[in-house]
Amino acid sequence: xxxxxxxxxxxxxxxxxxxxxxxxxxxxxxxxxxxxxxxxxxxxxxxxxxxxxxxxxxxxxxxxxxxxxxxxxxxxxxxxxxxxxxxxxxxxxxxxxxxxxxxxxxxxxxxxxxxxxxxxxxxxxxxxxxxxxxxxxxxxxxxxxxxxxxxxxxxxxxxxxxxxxxxxxxxxxxxxxxxxxxxxxxxxxxxxxxxxxxxxxxxxxxxxxxxxxxxxxxxxxxxxxxxxxxxxxxxxxxxxxxxxxxxxxxxxxxxxxxxxxxxxxxxxxxxxxxxxxxxxxxxxxxxxxxxxxxxxxxxxxxxxxxxxxxxxxxxxxxxxxxxxxxxxxxxxxxxxxxxxxxxxxxxxxxxxxxxxxxxxxxxxxxxxxxxxxxxxxxxxxxxxxxxxxxxxxxxxxxxxxxxxxxxxxxxxxxxxxxxxxxxxxxxxxxxxxx
Amino acid sequence: xxxxxxxxxxxxxxxxxxxxxxxxxxxxxxxxxxxxxxxxxxxxxxxxxxxxxxxxxxxxxxxxxxxxxxxxxxxxxxxxxxxxxxxxxxxxxxxxxxxxxxxxxxxxxxxxxxxxxxxxxxxxxxxxxxxxxxxxxxxxxxxxxxxxxxxxxxxxxxxxxxxxxxxxxxxxxxxxxxxxxxxxxxxxxxxxxxxxxxxxxxxxxxxxxxxxxxxxxxxxxxxxxxxxxxxxxxxxxxxxxxxx
Numbered sequence: 001x002x003x004x005x006x007x008x009x010x011x012x013x014x015x016x017x018x019x020x021x022x023x024x025x026x027x028x029x030x031x032x033x034x035x036x037x038x039x040x041x042x043x044x045x046x047x048x049x050x051x052x053x054x055x056x057x058x059x060x061x062x063x064x065x066x067x068x069x070x071x072x073x074x075x076x077x078x079x080x081x082x083x084x085x086x087x088x089x090x091x092x093x094x095x096x097x098x099x100x101x102x103x104x105x106x107x108x109x110x111x112x113x114x115x116x117x118x119x120x121x122x123x124x125x126x127x128x129x130x131x132x133x134x135x136x137x138x139x140x141x142x143x144x145x146x147x148x149x150x151x152x153x154x155x156x157x158x159x160x161x162x163x164x165x166x167x168x169x170x171x172x173x174x175x176x177x178x179x180x181x182x183x184x185x186x187x188x189x190x191x192x193x194x195x196x197x198x199x200x201x202x203x204x205x206x207x208x209x210x211x212x213x214x215x216x217x218x219x220x221x222x223x224x225x226x227x228x229x230x231x232x233x234x235x236x237x238x239x240x241x242x243x244x245x246x247x248x249x250x251x252x253x254x255x256x257x258x259x260x261x262x263x264x265x266x267x268x269x270x271x272x273x274x275x276x277x278x279x280x281x282x283x284x285x286x287x288x289x290x291x292x293x294x295x296x297x298x299x300x301x302x303x304x305x306x307x308x309x310x311x312x313x314x315x316x317x318x319x320x321x322x323x324x325x326x327x328x329x330x331x332x333x334x335x336x337x338x339x340x341x342x343x344x345x346x347x348x349x350x351x352x353x354x355x356x357x358x359x360x361x362x363x364x365x366x367x368x369x370x371x372x373x374x375x376x377x378x379x380x381x382x383x384x385x386x387x388x389x390x391x392x393x394x395x396x397x398x399x400x401x402x403x404x405x406x407x408x409x410x411x412x413x414x415x416x417x418x419x420x421x422x423x424x425x426x427x428x429x430x431x432x433x434x
Numbered sequence: 435x436x437x438x439x440x441x442x443x444x445x446x447x448x449x450x451x452x453x454x455x456x457x458x459x460x461x462x463x464x465x466x467x468x469x470x471x472x473x474x475x476x477x478x479x480x481x482x483x484x485x486x487x488x489x490x491x492x493x494x495x496x497x498x499x500x501x502x503x504x505x506x507x508x509x510x511x512x513x514x515x516x517x518x519x520x521x522x523x524x525x526x527x528x529x530x531x532x533x534x535x536x537x538x539x540x541x542x543x544x545x546x547x548x549x550x551x552x553x554x555x556x557x558x559x560x561x562x563x564x565x566x567x568x569x570x571x572x573x574x575x576x577x578x579x580x581x582x583x584x585x586x587x588x589x590x591x592x593x594x595x596x597x598x599x600x601x602x603x604x605x606x607x608x609x610x611x612x613x614x615x616x617x618x619x620x621x622x623x624x625x626x627x628x629x630x631x632x633x634x635x636x637x638x639x640x641x642x643x644x645x646x647x648x649x650x651x652x653x654x655x656x657x658x659x660x661x662x663x664x665x666x667x668x669x670x671x672x673x674x675x676x677x678x
Binding site for chain 1: 481542586663
């Protein structure tokens with residue numbers, strides 16, 4: 001048995017060998033370990049802790065925690081395993097992306113396993129790709145919002161760069177390079193079935209939904225034209241653009257119209273009607289990089305499918321009446337109606353009409369490479385309620401990402417951010433890539 | 435004595451006149467000696483922090499013509515599958531987790547290192563710069579370069595070029611204000627085969643990042659011709675399938 005003393009003596013030698021190894025390796029480049037493989041697997045594991053300060057006066061808290069223990073705060077731990085992989089054979093590739101999550105808090109434990117993507121692609125020529133399977137498309141030039149994201153799940157503006165679950169579809173990609181001012185044209189057709197077992201959260205069952213996007217790079221400006229035919233959802237069309245005005249200043253925009261969009265609207269007494277009209281959404285945005293490596297992103301978003309301040313007031317009044325009755329007489333005939341509306345269109349994030357998104361981030365702050373503090377804010381321009389979130393991100397440790405955020409919501413009664421279930425959230429995660 | 439001095443001066447100037455090269459021609463030679471107009475290569479970027487800790491990125495790069503270039507990240511795992519594309523003055527970054535390309539700028543750094551996007555997606559010097567002056571310094575030429583437009587990452591370059599093999603030795607990069615942004619040191623001239631002999635190592639330091647150093651190593655550099663379709667936004671998710 002090796003004594004503790006002799007082990008201690010060995011440490012300098014071990015350190016020396018390690019250092020020598022590192023020095024020999026300093027300027028070498030072994031390409032062989034990066035050879036393309038037939039099978040690939042990668043991903044990350046993440047441990048996340050969130051501490052929510054609950055807004056017990058908020059309408060969405062009352063609806064969300066109805067029948068649950070009433071808490072002022074909630075601690076939640078989430079473990080995530082995110083896997084991506086590829087299998088290649090000739091001109092074909094099968095790729096997949098799985099997402100598994102374990103979540104524990106004082107109220108419930110939850111487990112969630114999903115295939116975000118799993119699709120087979122064929123590439124007979126560089127200009128042609130044909131795919132079938134589950135695919136997460138990402139249409140639109142907006143950073144936080146995408147009005148022309150017709151065949152994709154909506155973004156979370158709190159984490160716009162996060163991967164999202166796709167839909168089962170058949171799609172293709174056809175690319176041309178005409179040359180001259182029109183440098184590129186690409187056509188992306190999509191066919192998306194909706195049935196009881198497939199894509200059933202997209203819309204009405206029994207439809208094969210067609211959609212397409214045409215992309216063009218014309219005189220240094222990106223353009224997209226998108227269309228989705230009437231089927232599980234109402235028909236819609238739109239376009240976007242993006243271009244650099246200077247090397248450090250980019251502008252982008254999106255515009256979309258949904259034809260005959262049906263929207264349930266309630267009054268304070270719970271009488272619900274469905275209003276049908278064309279709904280137009282759009283956004284205008286910019287991205288600006290300063291000489292000192294600060295990036296500013298700003299977007300104005302007009303949500304044509306959102307509720308006006310008056311309509312939102314009626315809903316909040318309905319919830320208020322419901323829970324006043326519950327408190328006073330122990331029951332309310334309005335409860336089921338309020339719950340359904342809260343879990344439906346009125347409870348979706350960003351259910352208002354006019355929003356401003358702003359983000360500022362500083363690369364290599366305080367002279368520390370890979371340290372990026374940021375702050376972002378979302379403002380409901382109609383009721384002036386808002387959320388401000390400072391963020392610290394550090395990626396200086398090999399394959400490790402550390403992020404700390406504090407979400408701070410501010411708004412009075414009957415306002416968008418004032419009626420959310422949380423008033424503050426502290427969030428910390430460590431993500432390890434492999 | 436004056437005649438002798440005049441003769442000596444003429445002899446010093448001889449390499450330029452004998453080779454029949456003016457500044458622009460020297461720069462054109464530098465471009466072609468560094469890389470074929472269309473090529474593929476592997477590069478390793480190492481960022482060395484003041485405490486000695488290092489972070490590495492490995493990229494597969496494909497260039498076509500004077501102004502089309504893309505780079506696929508093979509490592510580290512957090513960046514694997516990311517692709518940067520440059521078409522002239524336009525640059526995009528594709529991130530697999532986001533699923534779409536976003537426009538980026540030449541002064542940003544997708545790796546977070548001293549090398550910015552213009553260094554990683556470098557197109558021909560002659561495509562971006564005019565030669566304003568040439569000086570002879572012993573066995574080197576000193577080229578003074580001025581950006582052709584305001585869209586170029588560095589407004590001015592001072593490039594020291596070895597006379598013998600017409601390869602750059604040192605490049606100083608300046609902002610329009612005259613501020614020195616970084617210095618590039620080319621080292622370790624290596625024969626890559628196929629008639630390509632060029633520095634395999636590029637070191638950079640910057641007064642803006644005191645104590646930090648970044649190193650770029652080349653491997654597998656060879657002539658290659660890829661179709662135009664791959665230099666498009668729609669192709670970026672599939673770039674890796676092109677690698678042999």
